[in-house]
Amino acid sequence: MLLTVDVAGTVPLYQQIRDRIVEAIATGEQPPGSALPSIRQLAMDLGINFHTVNKAYDMLRQEGLVQLNRKTGAIIASGVPGDEFAAEWTARLRTLLAEAMAQGLSPEQILSISRDTLSGFAPPPPARDEKP
């Protein structure tokens, strides 16, 4: 994947790294089982602090999206989403949709934009293994 981070913007670097990787998983660029650079390698390649990348990878690990391995680095996980995820994400989505409505977008516009964005993502893999 191509990972670009805005160094002078308002979004923290670790958040940008985490967000870009999540998007790459959704578009299929980083399918389950594929490898990411190790924390040390990514920090070196972006020229940023090791702890920044560590924080981003740790977030992904806690979300269950990435498995960290001493030897092989980071692998994209292939698990099923937990129930807590859907509830928490729905709450965040409510805020995002409310923002759009408050700023004057119509429900049709919101749905149309959502559809376009989703069509850019890869379809979910056919069979998913249960995580222990």
Added chain:
Amino acid sequence: MITLTTLFPVALVGVMTCLLPALVAPTVPFGVRIPADRVGEPVVRRQRRIYFWTVGTVTVAATVGAYFGPLWLVPIIAVAIVPIALVCYAFARRAIKSAKAAGNWYAGLTQATATDTTWRSQPLRFPWLWALPSLAILLATVVTGAVRYSNLPDRLAIHFNANGVADRYVSRSPAAAFVGLWPQLFITALVVVLLLLTYRSRPETDAADPAGSTDRYRRFLSRFARGILVMIALVNATMLLASLQIWQLVPVNSSTIGLTSALPIVGVVLLLAVALRTGQAGVRLNGRGAATTSVVNRDDDRYWKGGLIYVNRGDPAVVVPRRFGIGWTFNFAHPLAWLILAAIVGAIVAIKTLSR
């Protein structure tokens, strides 16, 4: 013959120094980072013109002076080209920096840093096969020396002057007989280790075109590393030839002396030919992939002292591509860089002591 071997390096240094601004990325003229849309600015073009004509004229004058002038003048001329070029570089740099600050060239631009993770998921493989000739020559040196040792005279000539007459003798000993071997081992080991380190370090990535710039860098590293290994093989061959002269297996005449000067120069020329074709970090190679993003590389001038020396405590990299130059340099904020330098100095001191 002697005139040619002193003339050629002078011309070579001058030509490469003169062409250097054309071999580096257009977004870092004279070590100043500028956004891509400012590459054609009048101040940038003017400074490049001034540098080229000044250094070019000095090169021509130096080469002519080296040819017609007395022999003692040649080293002075050869050494003078680089400081003069540095002065031009400093002036050009100052002009561009002040224009950049006055015009606020980075206003409104999104500054980013980017990477293509295929650099790590499909890493470039070290060209071990190209290191074999050096190892073969090393082995040949050891074997030949070991076989020849018993037939060597008690007084060994280990240095010859420019006319081929021996001017330094030592008593026979393994350390004396193998005086050419230690530099061979050292240089070969040093270059291989540094190249291995470079293969693990990061590419020169342009945030405006991460995929294309990484691909060009791959091709650059691939070719340049092979060029370096060829040069090292030729340097090793030169030292084998010098050892053969010491062991009296090869006569010390103008042909063999000429060969010891010519072989390393051939190696350097080949390497520079690669650099001319690829440009630093592959910038002169055809891009595969258009500029894909609307961001620009971040302005990291403050980490490049004088545009030449990289010092960045927040960067975990030890080895980084040069900004104004071909090849790589150290991140001098990293302790490992100093450790490596100390090890090199230590090894050189050890070799000099062994050769006594």
